[in-house]
Amino acid sequence: MKKIIGIDLGGTSVKLAIVSQEGEVLEKWSIKTNSLENGKHIVPDIIQSITEHLDLYQLTADDFVGIGMGSPGKVDAVHKTVIGAYNLGWSNLQEVGKAFDEAFGLPFYIGNDANVAALGEQWKGAGKGNSDVVMFTLGTGVGGGIVTNGQLVTGEGGAAGEIGHLTVDTDYLTPCTCGKKGCLEAVASATGIVNLAHHFSSEYEGDSPIKASIDNGDEVTSKEIFDAAKEGDVFANMVVDKFVSYLGLAVSHIANTLSPSHIVIGGGVSAAGEFLREKIATKAYDYIFPQIRETCHIVLAELGNDAGIIGAAQLVNLG
Amino acid sequence: MKKIIGIDLGGTSVKLAIVSQEGEVLEKWSIKTNSLENGKHIVPDIIQSITEHLDLYQLTADDFVGIGMGSPGKVDAVHKTVIGAYNLGWSNLQEVGKAFDEAFGLPFYIGNDANVAALGEQWKGAGKGNSDVVMFTLGTGVGGGIVTNGQLVTGEGGAAGEIGHLTVDTDYLTPCTCGKKGCLEAVASATGIVNLAHHFSSEYEGDSPIKASIDNGDEVTSKEIFDAAKEGDVFANMVVDKFVSYLGLAVSHIANTLSPSHIVIGGGVSAAGEFLREKIATKAYDYIFPQIRETCHIVLAELGNDAGIIGAAQLVNLG
Numbered sequence: 001m002k003k004i005i006g007i008d009l010g011g012t013s014v015k016l017a018i019v020s021q022e023g024e025v026l027e028k029w030s031i032k033t034n035s036l037e038n039g040k041h042i043v044p045d046i047i048q049s050i051t052e053h054l055d056l057y058q059l060t061a062d063d064f065v066g067i068g069m070g071s072p073g074k075v076d077a078v079h080k081t082v083i084g085a086y087n088l089g090w091s092n093l094q095e096v097g098k099a100f101d102e103a104f105g106l107p108f109y110i111g112n113d114a115n116v117a118a119l120g121e122q123w124k125g126a127g128k129g130n131s132d133v134v135m136f137t138l139g140t141g142v143g144g145g146i147v148t149n150g151q152l153v154t155g156e157g158g159a160a161g162e163i164g165h166l167t168v169d170t171d172y173l174t175p176c177t178c179g180k181k182g183c184l185e186a187v188a189s190a191t192g193i194v195n196l197a198h199h200f201s202s203e204y205e206g207d208s209p210i211k212a213s214i215d216n217g218d219e220v221t222s223k224e225i226f227d228a229a230k231e232g233d234v235f236a237n238m239v240v241d242k243f244v245s246y247l248g249l250a251v252s253h254i255a256n257t258l259s260p261s262h263i264v265i266g267g268g269v270s271a272a273g274e275f276l277r278e279k280i281a282t283k284a285y286d287y288i289f290p291q292i293r294e295t296c297h298i299v300l301a302e303l304g305n306d307a308g309i310i311g312a313a314q315l316v317n318l319g
Numbered sequence: 320m321k322k323i324i325g326i327d328l329g330g331t332s333v334k335l336a337i338v339s340q341e342g343e344v345l346e347k348w349s350i351k352t353n354s355l356e357n358g359k360h361i362v363p364d365i366i367q368s369i370t371e372h373l374d375l376y377q378l379t380a381d382d383f384v385g386i387g388m389g390s391p392g393k394v395d396a397v398h399k400t401v402i403g404a405y406n407l408g409w410s411n412l413q414e415v416g417k418a419f420d421e422a423f424g425l426p427f428y429i430g431n432d433a434n435v436a437a438l439g440e441q442w443k444g445a446g447k448g449n450s451d452v453v454m455f456t457l458g459t460g461v462g463g464g465i466v467t468n469g470q471l472v473t474g475e476g477g478a479a480g481e482i483g484h485l486t487v488d489t490d491y492l493t494p495c496t497c498g499k500k501g502c503l504e505a506v507a508s509a510t511g512i513v514n515l516a517h518h519f520s521s522e523y524e525g526d527s528p529i530k531a532s533i534d535n536g537d538e539v540t541s542k543e544i545f546d547a548a549k550e551g552d553v554f555a556n557m558v559v560d561k562f563v564s565y566l567g568l569a570v571s572h573i574a575n576t577l578s579p580s581h582i583v584i585g586g587g588v589s590a591a592g593e594f595l596r597e598k599i600a601t602k603a604y605d606y607i608f609p610q611i612r613e614t615c616h617i618v619l620a621e622l623g624n625d626a627g628i629i630g631a632a633q634l635v636n637l638g
Binding site for chain 2: 074130132144146148149151153154155156157158159160161162163165166167170178179180249252253254256257258259260261286287289290291292294295296
């Protein structure tokens with residue numbers, strides 16, 4: 001049975017894998033992302049690494065049905081180009097597909113990284129075997145990916161899944177990097193929760209090591225806030241509750257709109273685990289239409305860092 | 320070329336049509352909906368009417384590729400059943416598909432009425448020829464339908480498109496008939512705008528015939544509020560602006576999530592026309608991710624009452 005090459009291109013590293021058509025990761029490795037010189041080495045580095053690994057495993061292009069790739073930035077799945085992936089140095093249009101065509105002559109598919117991770121979780125992870133699955137990726141920002149009828153939703157201009165820019169904060173209207181105000185990303189990402197902690201530290205009068213750190217001008221991380229909340233810090237819990245109220249509202253919007261069987265919470269912030277998931281689900285269910293509440297499961301991601309390479313392989317299967 | 324029978328089942332009347340496979344309405348007629356005796360006459364009445372019209376046009380089942388139908392209530396598209404369509408008297412499960420199979424032996428497809436209307440607008444109306452289109456139906460309630468990748472999104476349990484139950488009102492938490500609070504339907508339907516008018520009438524101190532009617536205990540309609548707003552009534556404009564702020568927020572949620580090419584505003588309330596559309600679009604654009612703002616058109620529905628029969632026909636084409 002022929003195999004698939006899955007690529008997950010990130011700002012720090014590129015994850016690569018040989019994946020079976022059923023989604024089993026057979027081999028995986030990674031290389032560093034060299035974003036110097038406007039990222040012009042990235043695609044040649046990936047192609048070279050694949051070529052070397054095919055040699056190593058005594059495989060040729062004939063052993064593969066195709067190559068799939070997830071990339072940051074604005075991805076054009078039809079023309080197989082990427083633009084505006086600033087963490088890669090790719091501010092200008094990159095003809096990614098063309099380079100892969102020339103190197104391997106295999107069918108090549110590309111999608112936005114958050115979308116592709118959602119596809120991985122829908123295919124083989126927390127939403128396994130279900131046709132309607134949405135993923136929230138809570139990291140430095142908030143990304144998203146939507147699968148309906150078993151297909152990735154890319155929408156007009158490939159911009160679907162901008163869950164991080166749902167307007168949820170109509171109280172403080174926290175500014176977002178996108179230019180809007182009150183976006184989910186501005187209040188419910190790793191940086192968002194720190195924004196909230198700073199906001200509330202001036203209002204809170206009790207004792208709290210987290211509040212003390214903030215008042216001291218020390219840097220506080222999302223992990224420290226969640227750890228303190230788990231240990232019962234009242235201030236940290238106040239911050240987490242606000243964080244969760246925004247996230248619960250956004251999750252409910254997705255549930256009411258798409259009625260997915262699973263809403264998957266992933267990304268670095270989801271390391272807070274069941275403590276976080278349970279709070280999000282409780283809040284979201286208050287806002288979800290009764291009939292949908294019965295069928296929509298709010299779950300933690302299961303594939304971790306492999307979601308991208310597995311989702312990239314599924315891009316090839318979906319064609 | 321074979322044709323399609325499209326059926327739009329409503330609480331007052333059933334609209335029926337013979338539609339070409341390209342979506343042209345060749346013949347249309349309607350019958351009254353008889354919801355007496357738990358609506359047990361409805362399906363037999365429709366079948367009899369179709370039989371009579373086929374005779375009239377000298378057609379037989381062989382001239383058709385299939386029958387499509389939009390229905391209120393909870394529709395199971397797989398088992399072709401409907402439950403909980405209370406305005407039809409259908410509180411119990413109705414084996415609609417089985418009755419049509421026995422009568423005509425043709426492929427039969429059924430969907431939720433708001434979803435099917437959206438499919439009509441996507442196929443032949445305001446979103447014509449585009450694969451990603453969402454419709455808001457603003458009537459007594461707020462319905463919705465979502466098309467992504469050219470396919471209707473039904474989600475788990477067939478409940479996708481419950482746009483009317485997006486939580487948008489976090490200020491007053493107006494109770495909704497669904498049991499939740501702050502739903503779009505509770506503030507941005509024909510009844511919702513009247514709710515808002517009642518709410519604001521106690522706060523507003525200026526002169527306004529609309530406010531006077533409310534204070535008098537007279538019944539005020541959504542049309543009267545929109546007409547007064549168009550004529551410059553300050554109170555009516557205050558109500559319309561609040562109505563639009565909720566609707567704009569909900570429209571932005573759809574845009575940021577799905578990046579559709581078109582968000583179509585239909586239903587009875589949309590008779591307020593360009594006056595309403597322009598206000599909704601202006602508000603929504605404030606909340607829409609900049610890149611999506613460029614590609615997402617907020618437009619009025621074009622098919623009117625024909626959206627249902629045309630969308631029902633497209634259900635057959637999609638198979």
